[in-house]
Amino acid sequence: MTPPAGTGPNGPLATLEHKLLAVNAEYGYWETVPTRWKDNDVYGHVNNAVHYSVMDTVINAWLIREAGLDIHRSRSIGLCVESQCVYKGSIEFPEPFRVGLRVGHLGRSSVRYEVGLFREDGETPVAEGRFVHVFVDRETRRPVEIGEPMRSAMNALLTGPTEETTA
Incomplete structure (x- = not known):
């Protein structure tokens, strides 16, 4: 049987997994998010769509x-403008997520958040994801520079390059 495209030790998903895999110490902001009874699916674990909701909630909080x-x-x-999640394990209600947040890239108008979802007592993430936000003017929806104090807060969580270092 042939494995699905993109999988295996040399596929693009393996490269992504290697890039995303992190340990707790690499995240600068932490929050605990409870799971709810309705988060479990018929397979007895938290449904994959909930992971995206948890990441979105922690980023915006x-x-x-x-x-x-x-x-x-x-x-x-x-x-x-972009989101992604790599699943590495499962979690079930009532166990909470322990969520780590960092900034992997900070540009002029965009930021890539990297999020690790851990069990409360775990060192290995059950899922890792990324969200890319482009900041736009509320009215025109055209990209704008990320201003202060937001840029300083993002820099405090930065683990990767800024626009200045990649230009």
């Missing part, structure tokens, strides 16, 4: 609490 985003009044807003 961090933006509001730590980076100064006012979701009702800020002139710029972040639009998700």
Whole structure:
């Protein structure tokens, strides 16, 4: 039987998995997110769609609490233009997610968040994902530069290159 395209030790998914795999110490922000009874699917574990919701929630909570985003009044807003998740294990209700957040790339108007979802007592993630936000003007929806204090908060979580170092 031939494995699915992109899998195996030399496929693009293996490369992605290698790039994403992290340990707890590599995340600068942590939050615990409870699972709910309705998060479990018929297979007895938290459904994969819930992982995306947890990542989105932690990113936006961090933006509001730590980076100064006012979701009702800020002139710029972040639009998700890319998201991805690699699943490495399962978790079941009532066990909470322990979620680590870092910034893998910071550009002029975009940021790539990298998120690790761990069991509460685990060192290896059950899932790792990434979200790319492009910040745009709330009215025109055209890209704008990420301003302060948001840029400083993002720099504090940065583990990868900035636009200046990659240009």
